[in-house]
Amino acid sequence: MSKDSPATVKQRRNSDQVTLSQVAQAAGVSPITASRALNHPDKVSENARRNVLEAVERLGYVPNLVAGSLASSRSRLIAVIVPSLINTVFVEVIKGLQETLEAEGYQILLGNTDYDLDREYQLVRTFFGWSCSALVTAGLRHNQACHTLLANWDHPIMEVMELGKGMDLNVGLDHVAAGRCMASHLIDRGYRHIVYVGARLTQDYRAGMRYEGHREVLQAQGIEAPLVELDTLGSLQAGAESLTQVLAQHPHTQAIHFANDDLAAGALLAAQRQGLSVPGDIAIAGFNGLPLGQHVTPQLTTILSPREEMGRLAAKELIRRLSGKNVYRRQHDVGFTLQTGGST
Amino acid sequence: MSKDSPATVKQRRNSDQVTLSQVAQAAGVSPITASRALNHPDKVSENARRNVLEAVERLGYVPNLVAGSLASSRSRLIAVIVPSLINTVFVEVIKGLQETLEAEGYQILLGNTDYDLDREYQLVRTFFGWSCSALVTAGLRHNQACHTLLANWDHPIMEVMELGKGMDLNVGLDHVAAGRCMASHLIDRGYRHIVYVGARLTQDYRAGMRYEGHREVLQAQGIEAPLVELDTLGSLQAGAESLTQVLAQHPHTQAIHFANDDLAAGALLAAQRQGLSVPGDIAIAGFNGLPLGQHVTPQLTTILSPREEMGRLAAKELIRRLSGKNVYRRQHDVGFTLQTGGST
DNA sequence: GTGAAAGCGCTAACAA
DNA sequence: TTGTTAGCGCTTTCAC
Numbered sequence: 078m079s080k081d082s083p084a085t086v087k088q089r090r091n092s093d094q095v096t097l098s099q100v101a102q103a104a105g106v107s108p109i110t111a112s113r114a115l116n117h118p119d120k121v122s123e124n125a126r127r128n129v130l131e132a133v134e135r136l137g138y139v140p141n142l143v144a145g146s147l148a149s150s151r152s153r154l155i156a157v158i159v160p161s162l163i164n165t166v167f168v169e170v171i172k173g174l175q176e177t178l179e180a181e182g183y184q185i186l187l188g189n190t191d192y193d194l195d196r197e198y199q200l201v202r203t204f205f206g207w208s209c210s211a212l213v214t215a216g217l218r219h220n221q222a223c224h225t226l227l228a229n230w231d232h233p234i235m236e237v238m239e240l241g242k243g244m245d246l247n248v249g250l251d252h253v254a255a256g257r258c259m260a261s262h263l264i265d266r267g268y269r270h271i272v273y274v275g276a277r278l279t280q281d282y283r284a285g286m287r288y289e290g291h292r293e294v295l296q297a298q299g300i301e302a303p304l305v306e307l308d309t310l311g312s313l314q315a316g317a318e319s320l321t322q323v324l325a326q327h328p329h330t331q332a333i334h335f336a337n338d339d340l341a342a343g344a345l346l347a348a349q350r351q352g353l354s355v356p357g358d359i360a361i362a363g364f365n366g367l368p369l370g371q372h373v374t375p376q377l378t379t380i381l382s383p384r385e386e387m388g389r390l391a392a393k394e395l396i397r398r399l400s401g402k403n404v405y406r407r408q409h410d411v412g413f414t415l416q417t418g419g420s421t
Numbered sequence: 422m423s424k425d426s427p428a429t430v431k432q433r434r435n436s437d438q439v440t441l442s443q444v445a446q447a448a449g450v451s452p453i454t455a456s457r458a459l460n461h462p463d464k465v466s467e468n469a470r471r472n473v474l475e476a477v478e479r480l481g482y483v484p485n486l487v488a489g490s491l492a493s494s495r496s497r498l499i500a501v502i503v504p505s506l507i508n509t510v511f512v513e514v515i516k517g518l519q520e521t522l523e524a525e526g527y528q529i530l531l532g533n534t535d536y537d538l539d540r541e542y543q544l545v546r547t548f549f550g551w552s553c554s555a556l557v558t559a560g561l562r563h564n565q566a567c568h569t570l571l572a573n574w575d576h577p578i579m580e581v582m583e584l585g586k587g588m589d590l591n592v593g594l595d596h597v598a599a600g601r602c603m604a605s606h607l608i609d610r611g612y613r614h615i616v617y618v619g620a621r622l623t624q625d626y627r628a629g630m631r632y633e634g635h636r637e638v639l640q641a642q643g644i645e646a647p648l649v650e651l652d653t654l655g656s657l658q659a660g661a662e663s664l665t666q667v668l669a670q671h672p673h674t675q676a677i678h679f680a681n682d683d684l685a686a687g688a689l690l691a692a693q694r695q696g697l698s699v700p701g702d703i704a705i706a707g708f709n710g711l712p713l714g715q716h717v718t719p720q721l722t723t724i725l726s727p728r729e730e731m732g733r734l735a736a737k738e739l740i741r742r743l744s745g746k747n748v749y750r751r752q753h754d755v756g757f758t759l760q761t762g763g764s765t
Numbered sequence: 766g767t768g769a770a771a772g773c774g775c776t777a778a779c780a781a
Numbered sequence: 782t783t784g785t786t787a788g789c790g791c792t793t794t795c796a797c
Binding site: 139143152163168171175176184185187188189202204205208312313342343347349350371372373 | 548
Binding site: 094096097098108109112113116140141142143144145146147148149 | 789790791792793
């Protein structure tokens, strides 16, 4: 829109973007003073600061963060890698991360692997290229190339969702223990024919870990621990359909331990449509503590996982580390809570 | 980790990051050829390309995207601004955007305004600083400063969710028409005492637009169009609680037109718990077409909005534009579908 | 408290 | 097809 750019020598600048130098000139200071006025206000005289801020306002200066990052090799960008955006649990973690990080002036670069570890590797590469200040990724499992890349990176890495020995920082919960917890609950309730139903356990391996805990408890009681693995993603629909399948394959089933609340609620609602009584004919349990579970009748027995809290805590720990605190290889267990509803 | 950097003159490089120059040297070509081999493979000889790629592999080169962006003033970063991450509809739009954009090598910079237009302005400023290739924002409403900033920006701007004359590109649906559609349906069903229930309509102004359409239809029939506005965000819980409130304030209510499916499903489940028959005692309608609505009994009458599709289409249009196609100020109506369930 | 000089790692422009 | 040169806009280093 401005056509007053005097073509002196060969110029590469094409945009009419206002630069810090122009601000500095307008404020009657050097570029570096202008820079300091904006980034380290306390290292500059009251007077200079005021002039610079006034010039910024007047010229409509928007800092070029790309240039700043290149010069300082710091970006205030945080890479966040999740396996799925359909599954609400990851979104809630992102939510927690986001509100905490944004308040500290960090931006989120979002990546979705679709449960593909090779895709994760590609994303990590790309994000490293952005000089991200830190990286948050869901889970402790990575492919070899990704592992190597992460191990040699000199910025904080936060692995969330599951508790364990990770590359660097870790915030999560013990999924094996959660599986045990629910299995014990079902045993306590007197159920003996218990089926575990999960969806794509190779991808959603945390659900697989819960199954491990579940099986452990059942086997300790000398009880079989049959598994039904669905080939769809977890959803109400899949849960509804699984009910028929489970009852066909395991006619004596007394209780179903679902890998998540979507499946469980889908099955519970389907059971009602079919005139099955819950828990009389069939008991149903889930995992996550989604609101939906508390609004169906009977209320869904589930395990509440603090997802937003997980995101917030992860963000806080990252911020601590990024502010220079030496917090190495810390693990944080956010725990879980058994929520007993009427469905078991 | 490498300590073999010969301190020749005063160096600023501290990290052991492999640079393109090193790759070029290892491949026996100039830096610019190495650059071309990676970014414009067809503009380079077979031989050079092979040598460069081999060197990249061998040295573990990760391109510095920050430097590249500064030099080219193109970033392949797309800013995405939404008002909320709790509301699943925005997440679904993000999902659609993401799968399409990531496939084309773009990354998403995510921002959340929490329904605050001033916050939107701040985010836009920050994102401009990253030389984003394009910006996607939810809605057509912005504050003055933001509007000015957007108007002077020379990259594509995509406003999604609602249809209308925007700054640049637009993909959405007509919320007033959607409100009319549902209201007409309720009228057709014979209901006359119809209450519209929404949550924070100043923030979720699209729900307010649907109310406008709703009221229009009712008033054309000479019918009152009472509104109950909740002071919480839309949720199952809020929907459940609203039921009591509505029946207290409007005892003759025959049907409730909820601003979204969360509220509607919450009310429907609450009605069942209270022994109210739906639609016998009270008819219930929602908006969005969330899966939940199809799994409750009776199925929820709602309006299906194609959210992921909206994201995908928005992404495709952006990509068209970014690839040089001149597509100015196009509007895309993604439409909506009335889904008649048993709840009305 | 302030500034001059140099350079972050890459690519656009121009030339060969 | 390949290379040379000169930046992109900012911040670091070091000196005043």
